[in-house]
Amino acid sequence: xxxxxxxxxxxxxxxxxxxxxxxxxxxxxxxxxxxxxxxxxxxxxxxxxxxxxxxxxxxxxxxxxxxxxxxxxxxxxxxxxxxxxxxxxxxxxxxxxxxxxxxxxxxxxxxxxxxxxxxxxxxxxxxxxxxxxxxxxxxxxxxxxxxxxxxxxxxxxxxxxxxxxxxxxxxxxxxxxxxxxxxxxxxxxxxxxxxxxxxxxxxxxxxxxxxxxxxxxxxxxxxxxxxxxxxxxxxxxxxxxxxxxxxxxx
Amino acid sequence: xxxxxxxxxxxxxxxxxxxxxxxxxxxxxxxxxxxxxxxxxxxxxxxxxxxxxxxxxxxxxxxxxxxxxxxxxxxxxxxxxxxxxxxxxxxxxxxxxxxxxxxxxxxxxxxxxxxxxxxxxxxxxxxxxxxxxxxxxxxxxxxxxxxxxxxxxxxxxxxxxxxxxxxxxxxxxxxxxxxxxxxxxxxxxxxxxxxxxxxxxxxxxxxxxxxxxxxxxxxxxxxxxxxxxxxxxxxxxxxxxxxxxxxxxxxxxxxxxxxxxxxxxxxxxxxxxxxxxxxxxxxxxxxxxxxxxxxxxxxxxxxxxxxxxxxxxxxxxxxxxxxxxxxxxxxxxxxxxxxxxxxxxxxxxxxxxxxxxxxxxxxxxxxxxxxxxxxxxxxxxxxxxxxxxxxxxxxxxxxxxxxxxxxxxxxxxxxxxxxxxxxxxxxxxxxxxxxxxxxxxxxxxxxxxxxxxxxxxxxxxxxxxxxxxxxxxxxxxxxxxxxxxxxxxxxxxxxxxxxxxxxxxxxxx
Numbered sequence: 240x241x242x243x244x245x246x247x248x249x250x251x252x253x254x255x256x257x258x259x260x261x262x263x264x265x266x267x268x269x270x271x272x273x274x275x276x277x278x279x280x281x282x283x284x285x286x287x288x289x290x291x292x293x294x295x296x297x298x299x300x301x302x303x304x305x306x307x308x309x310x311x312x313x314x315x316x317x318x319x320x321x322x323x324x325x326x327x328x329x330x331x332x333x334x335x336x337x338x339x340x341x342x343x344x345x346x347x348x349x350x351x352x353x354x355x356x357x358x359x360x361x362x363x364x365x366x367x368x369x370x371x372x373x374x375x376x377x378x379x380x381x382x383x384x385x386x387x388x389x390x391x392x393x394x395x396x397x398x399x400x401x402x403x404x405x406x407x408x409x410x411x412x413x414x415x416x417x418x419x420x421x422x423x424x425x426x427x428x429x430x431x432x433x434x435x436x437x438x439x440x441x442x443x444x445x446x447x448x449x450x451x452x453x454x455x456x457x458x459x460x461x462x463x464x465x466x467x468x469x470x471x472x473x474x475x476x477x478x479x480x481x482x483x484x485x486x487x488x489x
Numbered sequence: 490x491x492x493x494x495x496x497x498x499x500x501x502x503x504x505x506x507x508x509x510x511x512x513x514x515x516x517x518x519x520x521x522x523x524x525x526x527x528x529x530x531x532x533x534x535x536x537x538x539x540x541x542x543x544x545x546x547x548x549x550x551x552x553x554x555x556x557x558x559x560x561x562x563x564x565x566x567x568x569x570x571x572x573x574x575x576x577x578x579x580x581x582x583x584x585x586x587x588x589x590x591x592x593x594x595x596x597x598x599x600x601x602x603x604x605x606x607x608x609x610x611x612x613x614x615x616x617x618x619x620x621x622x623x624x625x626x627x628x629x630x631x632x633x634x635x636x637x638x639x640x641x642x643x644x645x646x647x648x649x650x651x652x653x654x655x656x657x658x659x660x661x662x663x664x665x666x667x668x669x670x671x672x673x674x675x676x677x678x679x680x681x682x683x684x685x686x687x688x689x690x691x692x693x694x695x696x697x698x699x700x701x702x703x704x705x706x707x708x709x710x711x712x713x714x715x716x717x718x719x720x721x722x723x724x725x726x727x728x729x730x731x732x733x734x735x736x737x738x739x740x741x742x743x744x745x746x747x748x749x750x751x752x753x754x755x756x757x758x759x760x761x762x763x764x765x766x767x768x769x770x771x772x773x774x775x776x777x778x779x780x781x782x783x784x785x786x787x788x789x790x791x792x793x794x795x796x797x798x799x800x801x802x803x804x805x806x807x808x809x810x811x812x813x814x815x816x817x818x819x820x821x822x823x824x825x826x827x828x829x830x831x832x833x834x835x836x837x838x839x840x841x842x843x844x845x846x847x848x849x850x851x852x853x854x855x856x857x858x859x860x861x862x863x864x865x866x867x868x869x870x871x872x873x874x875x876x877x878x879x880x881x882x883x884x885x886x887x888x889x890x891x892x893x894x895x896x897x898x899x900x901x902x903x904x905x906x907x908x909x910x911x912x913x914x915x916x917x918x919x920x921x922x923x924x925x926x927x928x929x930x931x932x933x934x935x936x937x938x939x940x941x942x943x944x945x946x947x948x949x950x951x952x953x954x955x956x957x958x959x960x961x962x963x964x965x966x967x968x969x970x971x972x973x974x975x976x977x978x979x980x981x982x983x984x985x986x987x988x989x990x991x992x993x994x995x996x997x998x
Contacts, residue, residue: 242826243760246819250764265774267781267796291692310696313780313787313795368653372678374994375655376703376784382653386766400651417607417628417677418656421648447696453608453681471696471786472703 254390258489262329262476269311269325270474272304274343279320290317292440292449298342306331306469307339307443307457331469332481336459339443339467349466351487356432360406361486364396366436367405367429371422372454373412376472377439381409383475396482402426407434407465413441413454414461426462434485436466438478443467495520495561497554500868503719503931506947509549509564517548517565518574524552524561525578530849532560532934532943534584536592537956538612539566540949546592551932551945555867560932569615573599580849583964589617591683603631606676606997611684629658629674636662636669644979648677655993663979671974671982673967678997686957690717699786702961702995706782707733707740708937709959709995710789712944715870715933716957717791720925720946727914729793730871735909736776736785736794738902741938743772745895745902746817748990752892753824755984756833764820771813775806793919800913807910814903821896834889838973838985841886850969852940852962854989857894858886864934864941876908888988925952937962939992961995 255262264270278300286295286302294308295317302322315323332349333339351357370378384391385398399405402425414422426435437458440446444457458464468481483489496509512520525531529552539545548571550563573596575582585596586605593615596602602617607628610616620626628648635643641664648656656677662670682697698713699706711733718725725733750765773783780788780796788794798806824830840850845858855862859882865873866880879901883890927950935942940962949955970989977985 243823246764246823247760249819250816253767265777265781267779268777269781269787289692291696310786312696313782314790316692369649370653370655370678372680372994373655374700374703375992376700376706376786378653378655379704380783383766383770386770387763388767388770398653412678413680415677415679416625417679418648421656421677425649441700447693447700448680448682448685450693451681451685453679471700472784474783 253387255388257389257476257479258483264327264329264474266327268327268329268474269313271326271328271331271346272309272341273324273326274302275322275324276320278302278322282320285319286317289319292447301342303340303342305339305444306341307336307467308440308449309469310440310447310471329474329477330480331473331477332484333467334465336464336467339469349481349484352434352465352485356434357487359432360434362395364407364482364486365399365405366396366407366409367402367425368398368409368411369422369425371410371412371418372415372448373439373441377411377441380472380475380478381411381438384479389475389479391479394483394486394488396486402428403430405429405433407436408462409436409438410442410458411438413445413448414458416453419455419461423461434465435462436468436481437464438468439473440469440471443469446471495563497559497561498932499559500864500932500934501715501719501870503722503926503929504562505926506928506930509562509930511547512563512565514565514567514571517550517563518572520563521550521552521574522577524554525580528556529554529561531578531580531584532941533932533945533958533960534581534588535945535956535958536567536588536594537947538592544569544612546594548588549930549945549947553868553934555862558868562930567594570595570597572597575599579847580965583968593617601634604676606679608676608679608681628676631674633660633672633674634662634670640664641669657993659982661974661979661982666978666980668974668977668979668982671971673971675967675993675996678994680994680998682998683957683959686954689954689957695790701959701998702963702992703784704744705740705937705939705942705961705992705995707736707785707789708935708942709944709961710785711737712933712935712942714789714791715935716931716944716946717922717925719931719933720929720948721923722926723792723920723922725793725871726917726920728916729918731909731913732779732794732796732798732918733789734872734876735798735906736779736788737935737937738905738909739772739776740785742899742902743769743776744938745899746772748895748987749821749824749892751987751990752834752888752984753830755987756830758824758827758830761820761824764816768813768817768820775809775813778802778806790919792922793917795919797918798913803910803913807907810903810906817899821899825893825896831889833984834892834988835887837888837981838977838988839885839887840969840973844972845886845969848968848972849965851965852936853891853894853898854966854969855940856881857883857890859884862941864936868934872909876905888985891988927952939963939990940966959998961992963991963996966991967996
């Protein structure tokens with residue numbers, strides 16, 4: 240017993256000050272993309288073919304990056320003119336699929352739920368997590384929110400074991416053929432009104448597997464999605480920030 | 490039996506395909522069984538449609554001879570049916586089911602020939618179970634082994650489990666609380682990775698390799714790069730080798746520490762549960778300091794690594810490691826000193842050495858049964874050639890042994906990190922990778938944190954991948970979990986399951 244108390248003392252208090260203080264991201268972290276310049280005149284739009292996840296498009300001489308598809312590759316091959324780099328802004332959660340089409344400037348961060356659902360879920364929000372082809376990256380970064388560094392419970396958010404107890408479905412993975420019916424069953428089993436959150440490039444658009452015939456093309460082809468959290472996988476703070484914005488806590 | 494000297498290759502080596510003789514099936518079968526009797530183990534076995542017309546399938550089997558640091562390659566041809574090797578060689582059972590599912594061929598005499606991942610066969614019209622080709626098979630639709638009798642009942646769990654974990658289906662045959670048999674049916678995570686690799690590598694391939702099992706991004710990414718480097722004859726610079734090993738050990742540390750925390754959580758021992766959950770993040774953050782991603786995404790690339798580690802950053806990482814190490818040791822000590830913890834783990838989910846060997850288990854699960862399996866030791870590449878000599882095993886084969894294995898590997902990995910971090914060579918971190926040699930075969934064995942990750946690449950005449958085989962350690966080890974549950978209380982399943990902590994997506998591909 241004394242040993243346990245001594246060790247407890249030694250391990251110290253570890254819960255972060257988020258959201259009062261901004262988290263310190265590692266210098267090499269890849270967050271919200273930065274576009275260096277307008278596309279040079281006469282550029283033959285190679286970005287549209289070079290991006291491995293088809294996230295890049297050129298529209299009216301400007302690069303548009305679909306953050307829902309983007310894998311935040313360290314060796315982003317998309318723009319041979321060096322037009323794309325990644326900054327350290329980790330806040331990426333968005334409410335609408337088209338908000339993820341980013342071409343620089345201010346990013347349309349997730350807005351709170353509308354008043355009716357906000358009143359219901361704002362202070363107590365229970366989530367059922369389903370992995371449907373996820374690689375355990377997004378899952379691990381959701382799981383970690385329960386550790387004492389993030390301490391999800393202090394925001395009234397909790398992952399629960401049954402869809403019957405849940406207010407929302409948090410989905411990771413590209414929704415494989417083999418998980419499609421289980422995902423729909425889980426959604427059906429939740430009492431209304433309910434919320435759907437797609438975490439990670441796979442859940443939003445199939446991620447690295449979008450070309451496979453074994454996966455769906457994004458969760459929003461199956462269910463209405465209320466929050467998109469881009470990344471491969473998203474940083475835990477990206478997920479937490481999205482959840483808190485949804486609940487009007489940031 | 491004819492004396493057929495097989496072609497031998499080393500880890501990270503490529504050989505011309507023509508150097509591998511095609512054997513009669515009988516000779517192939519005799520050789521394979523003889524190898525396994527002599528302590529060989531099947532690291533990969535896969536089919537590939539034979540070149541030219543016709544429906545013949547070429548079958549490759551790669552058998553590791555650990556003591557000689559090499560892998561023997563066997564090759565044969567089969568038609569629509571072939572005699573199953575599983576009755577005489579149980580570690581072949583999943584490989585044969587996989588071949589049946591992918592190509593619609595039937596291994597005759599296979600004792601439990603059922604689908605593995607529930608997808609359509611890759612060859613149109615062929616299906617080993619005669620299922621309609623125009624519909625996607627329904628996952629979990631197969632005949633489960635069933636026990637009948639008074640007092641016998643069946644418990645079905647999954648695919649969706651109560652927690653943030655991947656999906657899988659578990660079917661228990663119980664007599665009261667006692668589990669007589671557990672059958673595990675997976676495939677829910679199947680994304681079709683091997684099939685997407687045909688004619689690769691493609692632009693999206695590297696991202697797919699890093700997400701075969703996201704918790705083993707470095708392990709699988711590294712195995713893939715080693716295959717491409719072998720096939721192109723690329724020499725990876727020494728500094729890149731060091732950085733790769735550093736990342737692989739950080740991945741091991743994060744997961745082993747996380748696993749011990751989760752084991753503590755499963756028996757309600759909250760101090761270690763809380764500390765390890767946080768400490769796992771500290772190791773992940775060290776990886777993020779190196780490459781920006783907590784899981785090491787984007788670090789390993791063919792030819793080397795993308796992120797340099799200068800002495801200043803190495804020093805900073807080692808300084809942080811020192812603090813994390815102290816807290817890790819404190820958390821582990823509490824766990825292994827608490828009698829209430831020990832009494833829950835000792836003797837649970839016991840596997841014998843012979844079962845582990847028969848099923849071809851690898852990694853932590855094998856080593857916990859006293860079976861020496863570690864490709865860092867037996868098939869070393871890069872810095873492991875001169876840095877790694879701590880092959881650890883435990884004897885008891887129970888959940889406690891698997892926990893102890895992790896704890897002891899944590900100590901070894903921290904020491905390795907320190908040795909790598911203080912002896913970083915100078916020089917470049919990446920070498921150019923040329924085109925892949927045509928008609929060649931290469932293998933990479935990487936000791937990921939769960940165990941041996943195996944990738945095999947086979948190129949066609951055009952230098953594109955004709956077949957790419959991925960074997961996650963979980964492929965072998967799920968059978969170990971099923972066996973470990975025999976005669977256990979069903980209420981101890983979470984604890985036994987966690988002590989293996991296997992990958993669903995790594996198996997499902």
